[in-house]
Amino acid sequence: xxxxxxxxxxxxxxxxxxxxxxxxxxxxxxxxxxxxxxxxxxxxxxxxxxxxxxxxxxxxxxxxxxxxxxxxxxxxxxxxxxxxxxxxxxxxxxxxxxxxxxxxxxxxxxxxxxxxxxxxxxxxxxxxxxxxxxxxxxxxxxxxxxxxxxxxxxxxxxxxxxxxxxxxxxxxxxxxxxxxxxxxxxxxxxxxxxxxxxxxxxxxxxxxxxxxxxxxxxxxxxxxxxxxxxxxxxxxxxxxxxxxxxxxxxxxxxxxxxxxxxxxxxxxxxxxxxxxxxxxxxxxxxxxxxxxxxxxxxxxxxxxxxxxxxxxxxxxxxxxxxxxxxxxxxxxxxxxxxxxxxxxxxxxxxxxxxxxxxxxxxxxxxxxxxxxxxxxxxxxxxxxxxxxxxxxxxxxxxxxxxxxxxxxxxxxxxxxxxxxxxxxxxxxxxxxxxx
Amino acid sequence: xxxxxxxxxxxxxxxxxxxxxxxxxxxxxxxxxxxxxxxxxxxxxxxxxxxxxxxxxxxxxxxxxxxxxxxxxxxxxxxxxxxxxxxxxxxxxxxxxxxxxxxxxxxxxxxxxxxxxxxxxxxxxxxxxxxxxxxxxxxxxxxxxxxxxxxxxxxxxxxxxxxxxxxxxxxxxxxxxxxxxxxxxxxxxxxxxxxxxxxxxxxxxxxxxxxxxxxxxxxxxxxxxxxxxxxxxxxxxxxxxxxxxxxxxxxxxxxxxxxxxx
Numbered sequence: 001x002x003x004x005x006x007x008x009x010x011x012x013x014x015x016x017x018x019x020x021x022x023x024x025x026x027x028x029x030x031x032x033x034x035x036x037x038x039x040x041x042x043x044x045x046x047x048x049x050x051x052x053x054x055x056x057x058x059x060x061x062x063x064x065x066x067x068x069x070x071x072x073x074x075x076x077x078x079x080x081x082x083x084x085x086x087x088x089x090x091x092x093x094x095x096x097x098x099x100x101x102x103x104x105x106x107x108x109x110x111x112x113x114x115x116x117x118x119x120x121x122x123x124x125x126x127x128x129x130x131x132x133x134x135x136x137x138x139x140x141x142x143x144x145x146x147x148x149x150x151x152x153x154x155x156x157x158x159x160x161x162x163x164x165x166x167x168x169x170x171x172x173x174x175x176x177x178x179x180x181x182x183x184x185x186x187x188x189x190x191x192x193x194x195x196x197x198x199x200x201x202x203x204x205x206x207x208x209x210x211x212x213x214x215x216x217x218x219x220x221x222x223x224x225x226x227x228x229x230x231x232x233x234x235x236x237x238x239x240x241x242x243x244x245x246x247x248x249x250x251x252x253x254x255x256x257x258x259x260x261x262x263x264x265x266x267x268x269x270x271x272x273x274x275x276x277x278x279x280x281x282x283x284x285x286x287x288x289x290x291x292x293x294x295x296x297x298x299x300x301x302x303x304x305x306x307x308x309x310x311x312x313x314x315x316x317x318x319x320x321x322x323x324x325x326x327x328x329x330x331x332x333x334x335x336x337x338x339x340x341x342x343x344x345x346x347x348x349x350x351x352x353x354x355x356x357x358x359x360x361x362x363x364x365x366x367x368x369x370x371x372x373x374x375x376x377x378x379x380x381x382x383x384x385x386x387x388x389x390x391x392x393x394x395x396x397x398x399x400x401x402x403x404x405x406x407x408x409x410x411x412x413x414x415x416x417x418x419x420x421x422x423x424x425x426x427x428x429x430x431x432x433x434x435x
Numbered sequence: 436x437x438x439x440x441x442x443x444x445x446x447x448x449x450x451x452x453x454x455x456x457x458x459x460x461x462x463x464x465x466x467x468x469x470x471x472x473x474x475x476x477x478x479x480x481x482x483x484x485x486x487x488x489x490x491x492x493x494x495x496x497x498x499x500x501x502x503x504x505x506x507x508x509x510x511x512x513x514x515x516x517x518x519x520x521x522x523x524x525x526x527x528x529x530x531x532x533x534x535x536x537x538x539x540x541x542x543x544x545x546x547x548x549x550x551x552x553x554x555x556x557x558x559x560x561x562x563x564x565x566x567x568x569x570x571x572x573x574x575x576x577x578x579x580x581x582x583x584x585x586x587x588x589x590x591x592x593x594x595x596x597x598x599x600x601x602x603x604x605x606x607x608x609x610x611x612x613x614x615x616x617x618x619x620x621x622x623x624x625x626x627x628x629x630x631x632x633x634x635x636x637x638x639x640x641x642x643x644x645x646x647x648x649x650x651x652x653x654x655x656x657x658x659x660x661x662x663x664x665x666x667x668x669x670x671x672x673x674x675x676x677x678x679x680x681x682x683x684x685x686x687x688x689x690x691x692x693x694x695x696x697x
Contacts (some may be wrong), residue, residue: 151551380489385526388486389513389540389598390547399539403581 003057006030007148011015014065016150021126022118025056027410029146032136037420039140048323048355049265050292054237059209060147062092062177084195084414085165086111091172093151093180106128109192110156110166114181115153119322124156128185133215138267141239145179145213152181152212157190157222166193173200173232183215183252186222188247189425193413195227199260200236208236210261216244216252220274224332231424232260232412234291242264246306248274255411258293265294272299272306272337284408284421286428287320287352300429301330302339304364310341315401316352317428325357326371332363339369346404348397349378398429413421437464437636438517438605440485446537447484454480454547456591456663457496457545464638469674471642472660473682478642479523481660483608486520486624487501487513488624501605513678514540515547519604521595523611523642526584533594534578537601544602571627580586588615589624596627599637607631613648625651646678659685 002008009030013023038056075217085101086109104111110121117125130136130264136143153169163235171180182196187317200208210232232238238261244252258264270279283343285293301306304433314322328339346355358371378400386396412418440462446540447455447650454477462468470479485498487510498505501516508516511519524694526534542554555563568575573593583591592612598609607627615620621650631637631654651675657673658665659682667673686692 139606252575286674310662326579377527379527382528384488385522385528385537386536387510388520388522389536389602391544392543393509393537395539396511396542399531399536400528403528406581415670 002063003091004061004144004148005009006034008061008063012061012148012163013198014152016115016118018118019122023278025130026147027305029130029143030074033140033143033147036140036143045139045267045296046265048407049263049292054152055207055428056209058066059105059207062150062175062179074211074361075098077119077246084168086167087169088113089170089172090152092178094177095151101165102313102371107161107164108158109161110154111431112154114149114152114154114183117183121154121156125154125183128215128217129183129346130213130215132217133245134213134241138241141211142213142241145181145211147243148179148211149181150179151250153183153196155184155192155194157186159187159188159219162191166195167196168197168414170197170199172209173198173210173236176200176204176206176235178208178210180210180212180214181215183228184224185217186219186224188219189221189314190219191223193225193227195414195417195426197417198228198230200233204233204234204235206235206427208233208235210238210240212238214240216254218244218246218252220248221249222247225251225253225413226255227414227417228250228256228257229417230260230422231266234260234262234289235262236261238264238266240264243269243271244279245271245273246277246279249276250278251275252279253411255282255408256284256302257412257421258283259428260295261291263292265296267301269298269306272300272308275303275305277303277306278408279308281312282307282408282411283311283314284312284405285312285322286316286425287314287322287366288317288428289320290318291320293321297324297326297341299326299328299339299341301328301334301339304333304335306334307338308340311344311408312394313344313346313405314354315346315348315404315428316354319346319351320353321353323357324373327359327361328369328371330362330364330369331369332375335366337364337367337369339367340371344404345375346401347375348401350377356363371426398426401425403428438501438638439463440606440638440659442485442496443498444496445493446617447480447485448491448492448494449480453494453662455484458660458663458665460658460665462638462640465632465636466655466656467552467632467639467652468640469631469643469654469657470484470551471639471644471657471674471677471685472661473606476660478660479610480606480663482520482642483486483638485513485518485608500657502564506647511543513557514602514604515544517605518557519595519599519602519607521592521599521609521612525583525586527581527586527592529581529584531582532579532584533597534560537564540598540602548630564601567597569598571600571630572623573597574631589620592624594629597626599631600627603635604637605635606640607621608640610642611644612641613643613645619649621648629685647676659688661685661691
């Protein structure tokens with residue numbers, strides 16, 4: 001069993017047959033990791049999420065022999081069955097299947113796993129990988145990821161190309177050591193729809209780790225829709241850094257759903273770097289049992305005339321807990337910006353808990369920034385109204401919860417995925433002891 | 436066989452405050468009963484108690500509906516048995532479309548009858564809904580809108596009529612369905628109610644403050660409620676008398692001071 005050491009970094013890089021420059025980056029990240037203390041609840045960003053019980057070195061990195069070489073029988077087969085022009089399945093960061101339509105190939109779309117990208121598109125990866133979005137300095141787990149990342153996806157859409165069909169990627173964790181890296185680059189005027197789905201067996205035992213990173217680079221006039229769906233088993237600890245960067249008149253439509261893990265903490269940041277940039281962050285999360293979700297979002301207006309719009313909606317039941325901490329920042333010369341953030345929480349049982357902490361740091365003076373946060377339970381009058389039309393109580397409750405999530409569901413551009421998420425929501429609502 | 440709603444000596448409380456103090460009323464399918472009375476006399480409490488709202492606690496008396504003990508049934512069972520409450524203030528359910536909601540309502544009925552029922556097929560449901568929307572003068576765009584969410588007062592009441600048309604109840608309690616309607620909307624809603632009466636042999640309890648509604652939907656009986664009881668019953672002429680003279684004479688006759696009703 002390996003731990004997170006410098007030797008392990010070298011062993012992983014050697015096993016993957018990486019060029020020198022990638023090894024150097026891994027080692028540089030490792031140096032940051034080594035020097036950064038483990039976050040504790042004394043750190044502001046981690047005040048509500050304790051990692052005390054995470055046995056990081058017991059999990060260790062995913063080295064050569066650890067990865068699964070076939071999809072386990074308990075993998076969610078539906079997750080893999082999505083109509084897309086490009087699709088890929090990875091288990092423990094190892095590519096198992098891969099398809100890219102001739103149409104997309106002819107367009108010059110690059111869609112491949114990250115290791116192939118390092119080998120075949122080294123110049124592009126060198127330019128964009130952990131240099132513009134997520135960097136090792138972002139935190140202990142960004143640094144850990146930089147040192148030990150394995151698997152994930154590279155999407156590159158050349159200038160002016162509108163990818164004809166969506167791209168879909170399924171990332172399954174079997175050995176519980178998951179370090180996927182998503183790097184999406186849209187050059188000027190490019191367009192694409194890309195989706196990552198993360199999963200692991202619901203029955204898996206022991207501590208699993210997903211220490212991922214997502215980097216979304218949207219060039220001038222480019223338009224990216226990125227959908228991330230997470231349905232890990234509840235033995236998973238998920239610690240991620242995700243950042244999208246939007247150029248002049250670019251658009252980033254970023255949609256995420258969080259259903260799984262025992263504990264997750266994500267840093268999700270939108271950077272609007274140039275005038276005319278637009279970014280929308282839509283989040284849906286549903287926790288039950290003892291699940292703990294901690295979402296730390298930032299909308300950074302680094303230029304004037306930019307628009308950001310965040311809507312995160314969560315439902316919690318049993319002893320589940322969610323934390324959303326959001327910040328809109330505007331630099332002094334980011335005038336005429338429009339920033340909006342809203343976090344809506346539905347507590348299905350009084351034992352559940354949601355913390356909602358909006359924030360603004362506005363240095364410009366001609367701006368329109370608003371935030372809203374609500375925490376409430378299912379409305380008795382809504383429940384009665386549905387029941388008064390013959391709908392049994394449990395179904396009425398489901399309908400209300402599904403309705404609560406509907407505005408976000410409508411933003412998911414895959415019919416099959418929407419359908420499956422609706423089923424997951426139904427599953428989670430289940431039956432309740434009280435309302 | 437026609438259904439009947441028999442209310443016998445019904446008492447009901449809201450937050451331990453006794454509101455209904457012995458209501459007696461029998462409504463058969465095909466009959467139209469107007470229920471009038473000053474604010475606070477218990478009309479809406481009667482409606483909610485009959486529909487099974489959990490905040491309204493029946494404390495004495497009984498209600499027999501179609502041969503069953505209504506007060507023993509949950510709100511959803513009462514609906515499936517054919518009792519319908521048209522709300523004075525229909526509740527908005529954001530994120531749930533009218534179509535989805537009605538399909539679930541139909542399927543809940545089918546499933547209650549046959550646990551193995553797979554529900555109405557989507558095309559059959561669409562046909563049904565379209566037909567009802569056309570028949571009851573409801574804009575077809577309604578189907579895709581979130582239920583009562585952002586609806587105008589008139590739209591909400593029309594949506595209630597549409598629900599009745601789809602769910603085909605036997606007896607409907609219409610709680611101030613005329614409130615907040617302009618004259619055109621009132622006509623559309625009344626036409627709908629009259630159509631349902633003739634198509635379904637619907638029995639109706641019209642809770643209203645105004646004779647105006649009764650010009651469009653002709654009552655067979657008019658009842659006046661005061662302090663939680665029905666104190667006067669008669670024919671349509673009773674409503675005309677109220678229109679002319681107000682409630683003063685009723686209160687005087689039954690020894691209720693106006694101040695007590697305020």
